Amino acid sequence: MSIDILAYGEPLVEFNQQPDDPARYLQGFGGDTSNFCIAAARQGASAGYITAVGADSFGERLRELWTRERVDTRHVSVHASAPTGVYFVSHDSHGHRFDYLREGSAAARYHHEQLPLAAIAQARYLHVSGISLAISTCACDAGLAAMEHARKAGVQVSLDTNLRLRLWSLARARGIMREAFGLTDICLPSWDDITVLTGLDDRDAIVDYLLGCGIGLIALKLGEEGSYVATPEARTLVPPFPVQPLDATGAGDCFGGSFIARLAAGVDPFEAARYANVAAALSTTGYGAVAPIPRAEAVLARLEQSVSVIA
Numbered sequence: 001m002s003i004d005i006l007a008y009g010e011p012l013v014e015f016n017q018q019p020d021d022p023a024r025y026l027q028g029f030g031g032d033t034s035n036f037c038i039a040a041a042r043q044g045a046s047a048g049y050i051t052a053v054g055a056d057s058f059g060e061r062l063r064e065l066w067t068r069e070r071v072d073t074r075h076v077s078v079h080a081s082a083p084t085g086v087y088f089v090s091h092d093s094h095g096h097r098f099d100y101l102r103e104g105s106a107a108a109r110y111h112h113e114q115l116p117l118a119a120i121a122q123a124r125y126l127h128v129s130g131i132s133l134a135i136s137t138c139a140c141d142a143g144l145a146a147m148e149h150a151r152k153a154g155v156q157v158s159l160d161t162n163l164r165l166r167l168w169s170l171a172r173a174r175g176i177m178r179e180a181f182g183l184t185d186i187c188l189p190s191w192d193d194i195t196v197l198t199g200l201d202d203r204d205a206i207v208d209y210l211l212g213c214g215i216g217l218i219a220l221k222l223g224e225e226g227s228y229v230a231t232p233e234a235r236t237l238v239p240p241f242p243v244q245p246l247d248a249t250g251a252g253d254c255f256g257g258s259f260i261a262r263l264a265a266g267v268d269p270f271e272a273a274r275y276a277n278v279a280a281a282l283s284t285t286g287y288g289a290v291a292p293i294p295r296a297e298a299v300l301a302r303l304e305q306s307v308s309v310i311a
Contacts, residue, residue, distance in 0.1 A: 002122035003072055004264045005040050008050040008115075008146050009033025009132035010107035010139070012100075013058040016089040016249070016288050029065050030087060030289040031107075032129050032162050035250045037071045039257025039279065042295045045264045047257075048072030048123075050116060050146070052106040058084035059106070065290070075116045079106035089249055089288075096249060100166075108136040112145040120146055121153035125186075125260055129160040130193070133176055134167035140176060147183040159184040160256050163193035173197065181213035186263075188256045190221045203228050207235060219259055219273050221252050221280075229273045238273040241281040241302065250289030255280035258299070278302050 011031035018024045033049070040047040049071055053059030055078050062084065066073050085102035102108065120126055128147055133140040147157050159180055163173060177197055181187065187210050189197075200206045203220065207230040210218050220228040226240035258279035262272035279299045286292030 002124075003048040003119070004046045004123065005037070005125045005127060005260055006048045006050055006075070006120060006123040007033040007037045007127040008143055009129055010085060010102070010105065010135050011049070011051055011053060011062050012085045012087050012102065013062065014087055014089060014289055016247075017091055018287075019091055025088065026288065028288040028290055029062060030250060031085070032131050032160065032250075032253045033127065034062070034066075035253035035289050035293070036127055036129075036160070036257040037066070038069045038290055039254040039283075039293050040261040040264075041070050042293055043258050043261035043279070043299070044296050045261035046072070047261075048075060048119070050075045050120075052077045052079050052082075052110050052114070054078070054082055054084040054106045055080050056084055058086065075119060077106075077110075077114060079109060082106040082109050091247075096247065102135065105135070108139055110139050110142050112138070112142040115142055115146050115149070117149055120150050120155065123150070123155050124264060125156045125158055126150040127158040127160070127256070127260060128180070130162040130173070130177060131164055131167065133180060134164055134173065144176075144179065144183065147180065151183055151185075156185045157183055158186040158188060158256070158260050160252065161187070161189040161193040161197060162252070163196060170196070178213075181210065181215060184213070184215050186217045186219070186260070187215045188219050188221065188252075188259065190252055191223065194220065204235070217269055219255075219269070219276070221255055226277055227255070227273045229270050231269065236270055238270060238277055241278040241306065243281045243285050245281075245284035247287045247292075248284045249287075250293070251280045251283050253289070254283040254293050275299060275303065278306075
């Protein structure tokens with residue numbers, strides 16, 4: 001059975017500090033590509049995950065989560081000795097801070113020999129992120145091999161830049177991401193990431209650079225300003241959906257999963273971005289990376305409300 005969307009990367013268990021009691025942390029789940037898969041599945045797409053978890057209780061909880069969320073786990077392997085990665089989110093007047101315990105995790109030890117090549121070739125979309133490529137050399141090799149295999153099979157490759165300079169140097173990040181851009185059909189960069197990676201600070205210059213790499217569709221995430229969507233033929237600023245945000249953890253992942261899910265449903269990219277803007281905004285109205293990700297019914301209801309207000 002083929003899957004609409006396969007993602008490759010690193011899942012994490014989350015401990016999120018509670019604002020009413022800073023000494024208390026609520027256990028949840030994260031990892032950008034895991035968040036992406038869950039967001040896509042909640043929008044109605046068939047999604048699957050390519051990764052590895054530890055043979056520990058955290059890995060078991062993640063697999064239970066994906067099963068509940070209808071994310072296909074046939075290509076999740078269990079490492080006998082490496083742990084599942086963990087991260088902590090703390091909040092203060094400057095926003096939220098992330099601290100990670102992920103070095104040597106099961107996902108960081110993933111090798112290209114483990115890739116489910118047949119499943120990748122049968123999918124419609126393969127999604128990878130900058131974090132997928134940054135956590136280790138072998139995980140990077142596997143991610144690039146997956147992208148190359150997908151492209152050769154005619155599968156659309158989606159890439160979220162998700163730059164984390166605590167994981168690799170800027171020079172290495174720029175070099176690897178240039179290689180990854182050449183294997184990408186759909187790019188989902190965040191403004192802060194792509195300006196650092198390219199040295200550019202103009203939307204159209206950034207779009208021109210990415211189009212020049214052979215990327216056919218770009219959805220530049222601009223946070224409170226919405227998203228800037230571009231193809232070789234057209235480019236449009238898609239306005240944001242206003243909310244009162246509480247926690248932006250995972251909002252970009254929610255945007256990406258929702259955007260690709262709508263593309264898989266046959267929606268044009270500009271309408272897909274409008275939908276994804278709403279989904280990402282709604283995901284900031286709760287705490288944690290996964291729990292606040294909205295389902296399709298909630299997103300569609302807000303879209304209808306916004307249309308009626310404009311009318």
